[in-house]
Amino acid sequence: MAVQKSIERAGKPFWQKEGFQAYLFMIPTLIGFPLLCAYPMIYSLYCAFCDWDGVNSPVWAGLKNFKYLFTVDPIFLKSLKVTFLYALINVPVTLILGLALAVLLNKKLSGIKIFRVIYYLPTIVPGVAAIVLWQFIFKSDIGLLNGLLRQLGFSGVGWLTDERVVLLSLSIIKWWSVGGMMMVFLSGLQSVPAELYEAAALDGANGWKQFRYVSMPMITPVLFLQLITGLIGCMQAFEEAQIMTLGGPNYASHFINYDIYTTAFTNQKYGRACAESWVLFLIIMVLTMIIFRKSESYVYYEND
């Protein structure tokens, strides 16, 4: 068999060989990966150490960009702080809310499918459409929220104009579309074998105990995945700032991604923007690594 195979292999012209043909199927990646990933990564790392206005070629400047960002730039550190705060609010809230809603809907009741669709509906709305809608709801004069508040006898809130509130307002948009996360948790909960619950019930574990000691450990891989994707998502908030607030008021919603965008495409400081993007990348990498490290202690994998 092996001999026959090797004869077969030797006799074929190269274009009929599996190894060659496989590379033909790989062509999209063979072009796409270098063009859209490898080269841009290397080039932006190089430019992070350069002065570059986008017109002339980049000029090597050593650590100048990084020094500027961390010692002179009044906005960069603020944007880091804002982004962290945004992630710190949103990652836990969306995880808990998503899981709670999934638990709520994880029951065979009549009409439950319709409710799942309703909860999932806001996730379908394209980001831009949702932002425009909420921009209207947050309006301080004619917006729905302030209208309701005034009805109840409170004074209106400057949802997008008060720098203490704006991050909360943007978070509300995120909470609204928690349905996607809920669906992932739901599919995680439903893949927990029913025998486990039965066994737990025999041992006298009731609702909360079943959830705490059966469901929770079984869905930790999903939780872990959602934690990482949620964190990466929050660190890259952009459209909200670009469309709704322009980073304001007083840079209170000036996310780091928006700062990179303005540094590069408004102020033409491409080198500095590259440096910022690498700082962001490193932060995300370090955070992901920490979560991975910690995960060994609480994530339960069935196959292990």
Added chain:
Amino acid sequence: MGKKKKQTISTTLRYILILLFCIPMIFPLLWMFTTALKDNAAVFKVPPQIIPKEFHWENFTKGVAKLNFGRQFMISMGVSVISCIGQVCSCMSVGYALARLKFKGKKLWFYLIIGSMMIPGMVTVIPVFRFWTKIGAYGTLWPMIIPAFLGAPFQTFLARQFMTTIPKAYDDAARIDGANRLQILTRIIAPMSKPLMTVIAIQSFQGAWNNYMTPLLYVISKPEKWPLSLGIGRMTSSTYGTQWNLFMAADILYLLPVLIIFFFCQDYFMEGLGSMNNTGVK
């Protein structure tokens, strides 16, 4: 008997909670819809009118006329459909090679594709922007379309995972019948991968339809080439004034295609999410 009563109470409680959470989920959408039907005076009414006194359906046609909607809609549709085709083809092709063919460097390419999912978009945006500008693609929609033909990492990964579950015996049988590898992919593997292809198609259509960043970078200076995402995103800060009823009408029309696809392919939406941990929602 007591146990049954307890169960009824807990079910009722659950229903109440479910209904309670429905309000914040559905109300903004409802508000969007009713605002779109109001006349301009009713929009500024304090307190806000939840249900308008009269329905102004003509807001939809007015909004369409005002925002150059038709043209932007066609551009968005064209770009999204082409991206969708490109992404299905490229991801199927790469996924097939990674799942079913033997070649040198397979593992390496697989890990490179997975690794590239971790990279934040902003890191690559500037050099990619420089590249497209250098080859004269600034001010065109090519930077949106071409990448779709070069395989998206996540969808390629999905394709690879799906195709590894199809038994190899199909390939062998087809080879004995004289089929080449392209024929195996298009005639045998692809028909068996319809759910996968639907998920990829939906995700890539949605991705292109929702994409705001790329058109913002490449065609912001050319309003005649704006897709809908850019048109809708820019309308509130533009010179159209503050006709929120028209804005909301346009916003509804913008999200309508995605909504229609969702109602026809609900299971595939959920499947796409379920694929993150190998199961769907029952």
